[in-house]
Amino acid sequence: MMTLSRLGLAASLLSFCAFANPLPAAAEGESVKGLPAIPLSLNEIHAWIDRAHPLLKGAGTEKIMARGKMLKALGAFEPVLINDTEVERFITKDKLTTQTVGFNDTLIEARDPMGFRYSAGLRQSIGDAKIPDLSFGNGSQQVILGGFFPLLKGLMVNPEKAELQRSELADPRADVRIAQTRQDLFLAAATQFWDWIAAVRYLDMQRKALKVAEDRFKQVEGRSKAGAVAPLDVVEANQEVQRRREVAIAAQRQVEQEQFKLSMFLWENNAPTVPTIDRAPDFPAQTLTPPPSPDTVQAHKLQARTDRPEIKEIGIEAKLNDIDLELAKNNLLPSLDAEAAPARAPEKFVLGLGYRFGLELKIPLLQRKSRGEVLEAQGKADRFVMVQKFREQQVVMDVENALPAIDRAKERMEAAALSLRLAKTLEEGERFRFSLGATSVLFVNLRERNSVDSEAQVIRAKADYQKALALYQWAIGAWAVNMPSATPVNYRARD
Numbered sequence: 218m219m220t221l222s223r224l225g226l227a228a229s230l231l232s233f234c235a236f237a238n239p240l241p242a243a244a245e246g247e248s249v250k251g252l253p254a255i256p257l258s259l260n261e262i263h264a265w266i267d268r269a270h271p272l273l274k275g276a277g278t279e280k281i282m283a284r285g286k287m288l289k290a291l292g293a294f295e296p297v298l299i300n301d302t303e304v305e306r307f308i309t310k311d312k313l314t315t316q317t318v319g320f321n322d323t324l325i326e327a328r329d330p331m332g333f334r335y336s337a338g339l340r341q342s343i344g345d346a347k348i349p350d351l352s353f354g355n356g357s358q359q360v361i362l363g364g365f366f367p368l369l370k371g372l373m374v375n376p377e378k379a380e381l382q383r384s385e386l387a388d389p390r391a392d393v394r395i396a397q398t399r400q401d402l403f404l405a406a407a408t409q410f411w412d413w414i415a416a417v418r419y420l421d422m423q424r425k426a427l428k429v430a431e432d433r434f435k436q437v438e439g440r441s442k443a444g445a446v447a448p449l450d451v452v453e454a455n456q457e458v459q460r461r462r463e464v465a466i467a468a469q470r471q472v473e474q475e476q477f478k479l480s481m482f483l484w485e486n487n488a489p490t491v492p493t494i495d496r497a498p499d500f501p502a503q504t505l506t507p508p509p510s511p512d513t514v515q516a517h518k519l520q521a522r523t524d525r526p527e528i529k530e531i532g533i534e535a536k537l538n539d540i541d542l543e544l545a546k547n548n549l550l551p552s553l554d555a556e557a558a559p560a561r562a563p564e565k566f567v568l569g570l571g572y573r574f575g576l577e578l579k580i581p582l583l584q585r586k587s588r589g590e591v592l593e594a595q596g597k598a599d600r601f602v603m604v605q606k607f608r609e610q611q612v613v614m615d616v617e618n619a620l621p622a623i624d625r626a627k628e629r630m631e632a633a634a635l636s637l638r639l640a641k642t643l644e645e646g647e648r649f650r651f652s653l654g655a656t657s658v659l660f661v662n663l664r665e666r667n668s669v670d671s672e673a674q675v676i677r678a679k680a681d682y683q684k685a686l687a688l689y690q691w692a693i694g695a696w697a698v699n700m701p702s703a704t705p706v707n708y709r710a711r712d
Contacts, residue, residue, distance in 0.1 A: 256498030259687075262406050262482055263696075267399070269484040276398040279391030283384070290384035293377040296327040299336075303561070304343055318344030322561075324361055330378040334365040340559065350572055363558035371554075374547035382540050390533045396697040397526035403696040406482040407687035413475040415680035417497040419673060420468040426669050427461040430662075434458050437658060445654075453658045500679045508624060514616070517693045521612040524694030528608050535601040542594035548587040552579035612692065619689035626682035633674040640664075640671040 266273060304319030324338020340359040342348060351360040367375070434454040441451045472494060480489040509517070522528055556575045581587070647664040650656040690696060 254493065254495040257410075257492055257496040258498065259407055259410055262410055262479075263403055265483050266402050266406060270402060270482065271484060271487070273395070273398055273402060276391075276395045279394050280388065283387035283391045286384040286387045290377075290381040293380065294328050294330060296325050299324050299326060299338075301561075302343075316344065318342070322361060328377065330375075330381060331373055332367045332371040332375045332378070336363040336558070337361070359559070361559040364556070365558075366555045368553040368555060370547060370550040370552040374543055376544065379540050379544045383537060386533055386536055390530070393526045393529045393533060397530070400526060400691055400694070400696045402482065404687060404691040406479075407690075408684050409475070409479050409482065411680045411683045411687075413472070413479045413492075414497055414500065414683075415676050416468070416472045416475045417494055418500070418676045420465070420472050420494075422669060422672050422676070423461065423465040423468045426665060427458070427465050429665065430454070430458045430461045433658070433661070450658045453662070457658070457662045500676075500683070508620065514620065518613050518616050521616055521693045522609050524698050525608075525612045526694070526697050528605075528612065531601060531605050531608055535598065535605070538594055538597045538601060542591065542598060545587060545590035545594050548590065549584055551581075552577070612694075615692035616689070619685060619692045622685035622688060623682065626678060626685045629678040630675070630682055633671065633678045637668070637671040637675050640668040644668045 299322065301322045301324075302319065303322075304317060306315055306317045308315055320343055321341045322338060323341075324336050326334065326336040328334050338361050340348075340361050342357045342359070348356055348359045351362075352358065353360070434451075434457075437446060437454040438451050440446045441448055476491050476494070480491040483490040483492060554577045556577070557572065559572055644661075644664040644667070647656060647661050651658070651661045
């Protein structure tokens with residue numbers, strides 16, 4: 218029984234040790250591997266920009282500024298509570314005694330966008346005062362009502378109302394600036410993204426070419442030791458290895474540079490995030506679609522003329538100038554103001570003067586300031602008409618420019634792909650001749666360089682095609698109105 222207990226205790230200890238110190242993953246099975254990185258997509262970069270890019274956030278502060286301008290403009294029309302106490306001491310008519318009298322006013326004043334100003338409140342007399350109108354409370358209190366009414370200049374058009382109208386345009390102006398910033402960021406990000414992809418694909422190609430040169434160098438070196446080839450061929454093969462290594466190093470540096478540029482569109486925690494090279498996807502494997510029909514192109518041109526932020530901004534600037542022009546024309550009118558208000562001077566109030574009424578007329582003789590403001594606003598209005606026409610034609614030209622860019626990129630892709638196939642055929646033929654001893658290493662290297670150059674042309678053509686598609690989206694203003702969505706990306710194994 219003691220032996221069985223000891224065996225059970227030993228088995229328990231072994232199980233505990235095995236649980237506390239598990240075997241490494243490599244010992245459990247070599248088939249367990251980490252998942253490959255998810256390739257980065259353009260939609261993901263655009264969503265990243267919308268979420269965290271500081272320039273877009275900075276443009277978003279325009280909305281806060283617009284709300285501030287609106288509140289500032291509304292402040293001119295908010296009611297104001299006033300409490301005013303006026304007391305004066307004077308000698309009576311008999312010149313034998315003195316008297317101290319006055320009043321305390323509590324009233325609310327407000328301004329209307331039409332240009333009218335109103336006031337209403339209560340007056341409490343101090344001392345022996347006479348209240349001729351609207352008195353109550355044994356004649357010691359008075360209802361005070363007042364108003365200011367512009368009849369020509371300032372009626373319905375005044376600086377306060379003009380500022381309110383400008384503030385109403387601040388919010389759509391902020392939207393336009395945000396859309397403009399978003400459009401430019403999306404286009405720059407798309408261009409940089411495909412430049413990065415092209416640099417990564419070019420690096421992969423150069424590394425494969427370097428591996429081929431290294432393998433050939435070992436092969437030629439072995440054949441040279443056997444006396445099958447001249448030692449000069451070994452030098453030739455080694456020189457080609459060093460040449461391709463230098464090109465691969467330069468390609469690596471180009472990838473690093475494009476990575477850092479792309480990181481300026483990928484912000485996280487207020488800092489750019491450098492994408493890793495294993496997240497670089499391949500170029501989309503898609504068939505070349507036919508060009509859009511003339512009706513579609515025409516619809517896109519109309520869309521660009523309405524959705525592009527540049528067009529909208531000119532329209533808002535023209536509206537702001539129209540407000541200034543209307544105000545300047547109103548300033549040409551004579552100033553005719555009617556006013557009715559209670560007496561505010563204590564001595565008049567004490568003497569029994571309850572209300573005063575007035576009608577004031579002012580006519581500037583030369584009107585230089587007002588005429589100058591009108592001329593300036595009319596000149597700006599004419600300029601905005603010309604700028605509007607130019608911007609509309611400019612966005613149409615942007616669309617027309619993007620279309621041939623797509624077509625030429627398609628043609629380049631087809632020609633570069635055919636050139637690559639022919640170069641690969643020549644390369645394989647030259648290698649076969651080299652295996653038979655009918656040619657030298659030099660000619661094999663030249664054929665391979667030609668293949669590398671042809672493949673580089675294919676990479677550049679594919680990148681230019683994708684950038685042309687992005688340019689077309691920018692030209693029609695698609696990114697100014699549509700919010701991006703990050704689409705799921707399939708996992709793929711890396712070579």
